[in-house]
Amino acid sequence: MQVPDNCQIYDLTCYWTWMGSDGIGRTKVKPRAEVTITESMENSAAVNRLYTTKKFPLLIDARNIKSISKEARDFFSIQNRSTNINSFAVIIDSPLSRIIGNFFMGLNKPSVPAKLFNNEQDAIMWLKQYL
Amino acid sequence: MSSNEIETDSAKIRSEKILEVIMSYARLDFSEKTIISDKADVYDAIGAGVNMLGEELKSSVVSLREKEQLLREIHHRVKNNMQIISSLLNLQTHNVKDRDFLSLITESRNRINSMALVHEMLYATTDFSKINFKDYTTTLCKSIYQSYKKPDMKINFFIHIPVNISLEIDTMIHLGMILNEIISNSLKYAFDTNEGTISVLLNQMNSKYFLSVEDDGKGLPLGFNQEKDGNLGMQLIHMLTEQLNGSMKMESSSGVIYKIEF
Numbered sequence: 001m002q003v004p005d006n007c008q009i010y011d012l013t014c015y016w017t018w019m020g021s022d023g024i025g026r027t028k029v030k031p032r033a034e035v036t037i038t039e040s041m042e043n044s045a046a047v048n049r050l051y052t053t054k055k056f057p058l059l060i061d062a063r064n065i066k067s068i069s070k071e072a073r074d075f076f077s078i079q080n081r082s083t084n085i086n087s088f089a090v091i092i093d094s095p096l097s098r099i100i101g102n103f104f105m106g107l108n109k110p111s112v113p114a115k116l117f118n119n120e121q122d123a124i125m126w127l128k129q130y131l
Numbered sequence: 132m133s134s135n136e137i138e139t140d141s142a143k144i145r146s147e148k149i150l151e152v153i154m155s156y157a158r159l160d161f162s163e164k165t166i167i168s169d170k171a172d173v174y175d176a177i178g179a180g181v182n183m184l185g186e187e188l189k190s191s192v193v194s195l196r197e198k199e200q201l202l203r204e205i206h207h208r209v210k211n212n213m214q215i216i217s218s219l220l221n222l223q224t225h226n227v228k229d230r231d232f233l234s235l236i237t238e239s240r241n242r243i244n245s246m247a248l249v250h251e252m253l254y255a256t257t258d259f260s261k262i263n264f265k266d267y268t269t270t271l272c273k274s275i276y277q278s279y280k281k282p283d284m285k286i287n288f289f290i291h292i293p294v295n296i297s298l299e300i301d302t303m304i305h306l307g308m309i310l311n312e313i314i315s316n317s318l319k320y321a322f323d324t325n326e327g328t329i330s331v332l333l334n335q336m337n338s339k340y341f342l343s344v345e346d347d348g349k350g351l352p353l354g355f356n357q358e359k360d361g362n363l364g365m366q367l368i369h370m371l372t373e374q375l376n377g378s379m380k381m382e383s384s385s386g387v388i389y390k391i392e393f
Contacts, residue, residue: 066167066171069186073183094171094172094176095172095175096167096171096179098176099176100179103179103183
């Protein structure tokens with residue numbers, strides 16, 4: 001997933017986050033990012049700033065992730081908190097990102113529709129139903 | 132050393148590190164974590180999985196300990212509150228000479244104490260769900276005996292209950308009340324000579340329990356009719372046995388024997 005240079009990008013500690021021209025929010029994990037609750041809250045605030053008039057789907061590229069703490073996983077599961085996203089897809093490919101992704105989906109049970117994908121095209125196709 | 136050998140050595144070291152962490156989690160020691168390298172390979176994936184499982188396990192263990200602590204506190208408070216009620220009843224007896232009233236208060240206090248004992252014993256257990264029947268019965272018998280004991284009274288208790296029988300809290304509350312009524316009746320009415328024996332026996336066959344409580348006292352008065360002559364205690368024994376989906380038989384010859392199946 002390419003970080004564009006023609007729109008507003010939130011350049012965060014562990015993420016780049018922006019709104020795609022197709023109305024799907026994007027967030028890309030930076031190489032070897034070790035995500036804790038601080039970085040997850042920072043990203044969540046940025047994602048919520050992408051909101052204009054209606055809730056939107058979010059595409060997360062987690063292929064470069066190194067680790068994510070339990071507190072951060074719990075936070076991303078969106079249990080008991082408000083959010084501006086209505087669904088999210090997570091792209092994974094390496095053994096490490098696959099383990100983290102599956103673990104997150106299996107144990108932390110996100111409160112909005114969420115799915116893991118091996119490639120960006122399939123993820124976008126799935127997210128379009130939530131536009 | 133060839134690059135293949137170096138790689139094998141590195142894999143071995145990393146596997147051993149992961150195993151060490153898994154073993155520390157098995158001991159519920161969550162201070163260790165596997166170190167994730169920048170390779171994002173299979174070892175990193177396994178290590179990350181182990182780390183995350185450890186975090187979830189730690190969270191569950193902490194949550195379980197907190198719940199156990201809460202449950203312990205609840206049993207402790209219930210026991211304390213029951214003891215307060217029992218003490219309040221005792222206070223009502225000050226300066227009272229009426230023997231019937233005093234007897235009524237003693238009976239009520241013993242009923243409350245038989246229930247408080249269940250909570251006291253649950254408070255001391257580790258799973259908060261079951262109580263050892265032999266320990267409970269032994270303590271209950273001592274407690275009831277103390278409340279009815281006269282200076283010249285010498286009653287022996289023979290308690291024959293397998294040590295491995297533990298019962299759920301609801302069953303124990305019912306059985307405690309039943310035992311309290313039967314033993315109280317024996318101590319109050321059975322022994323003219325102030326000497327005797329009360330036996331409590333429990334057997335288990337498949338899923339059924341057979342409880343018998345027997346005294347070697349003078350037996351029931353001639354023409355005793357359970358329904359007509361029975362007191363509140365007798366009514367309680369019948370009612371509580373029914374609530375255990377059990378049945379009760381009472382026989383009297385040289386003493387009184389209650390046989391309860393549940």
